[in-house]
Amino acid sequence: MRTYTVEGFVLGMRALGEADRILTIFSRERGKQSVVAKGVRKTHSKFGGRLDFFNRSRITLHVGRSLDVITGAASVKEVWARLVEPQAYLLVSYAAELVDALCEPDMPVPHLYGMLCELQTIVGAGAGQSALMPAVDLRLLETLGLAPELDACATCGARLGNRPLSRGLAAVSPNAGGLVCQVCMGSRSVGDERPASDGAFMVKSSMLARLRALRALSFAEAVRDGAGTLNDLRPLTHAFIQYHLGRRSKAVSSAMGTQ
Structure with missing residues (x-):
């Protein structure tokens, strides 16, 4: 089959020659792909804005x-007007970077595509805010089979319930x-909140309870839960993202104010 059609998001782009671009797209049918959009940088490109960042198109x-070459594109949903808002742009840039970094090429992940659709709906409704990053972290990790163990010891499997180790x-x-x-913590003092050499750190048990609750919430429900609650969870969920990336992403660094 020399020609095929997918429904997908534009996650990133870079210039190719004087008028073309290489796009990173993520589609329901094929997952992540690098493809060529010829002439897309021309003022009167036939694609218009249909291949803009985080637009969903056929x-x-x-x-x-x-690399496969784009010959046509029809818009399914556009949110470019919302991406002029810094919070919305940061949120979708963050999600796009993580999907690009953590997904292998040409491997469909339907549930992850559904997550991007849900996120686009939230942004389109004007509720996109960087406070949603912890919810994106958890959903992404769960979808890729990398979700943190929050109910038992990840080392020995002992059930922990809601019991803190010590001092809350x-x-x-x-x-x-x-x-x-x-x-499994061994000789390390459970009252010591400083990060250990193996990356372990202490969190308040109340924060752990909120993280567990977040697992069951849609993005819309997480927004209603409040930005303050979500912002408090950022360092915790970002620690797991950074571990799986093997580095701190640009989006995470920006969100944590470390650039």
Whole structure:
């Protein structure tokens, strides 16, 4: 089949020659792909704004030697007017960067595509805000099979329930994959909130309870839960994202104010 059609999001782009671009798209049918959009940088491009960042389009492609080439695009949903808002742009840039970084090419992940559709709906409704990043983190990790263990010790499997280790604190280790019980913490003082050499750190048990609750919420429900609650969870969820990325992403650095 020399020509095929997918429904997908534009996650990123870079210039190619004087008038073309290489786009990173994520589609329901094929997952992440790098494709060529010829002439898209021209003032009167036939694609118009249909291939702008985070637009969702029906994209027709011709199979190329190395990269497939876009021959047509029809808009499904556009949110470009909302992306002039800094909070909305930061949120979708963050989500797009993580999907690009954590997904292998040419591997469909339907639930992740559904997450992007849900996020686009929130942004289109004017509710997109960077406070939603922890909800994006959890949904993305869960969809990719990387969700942190929040109900038992990630090392030995002991059920922990809602019990803190000590002084209202619980131990979390991205390296281990989630919560760590007092036995597996070994000689480390459970009252010590400083990060350990293995990446483990202490969080308030109340924060852990809120993180558990967030797992069951849609993005719309998370927005109603309040920005203050979500913002408090950022350092915790970002620690797991950073571990799986093997680095701190530009979007995370910007969100944490460390650039």
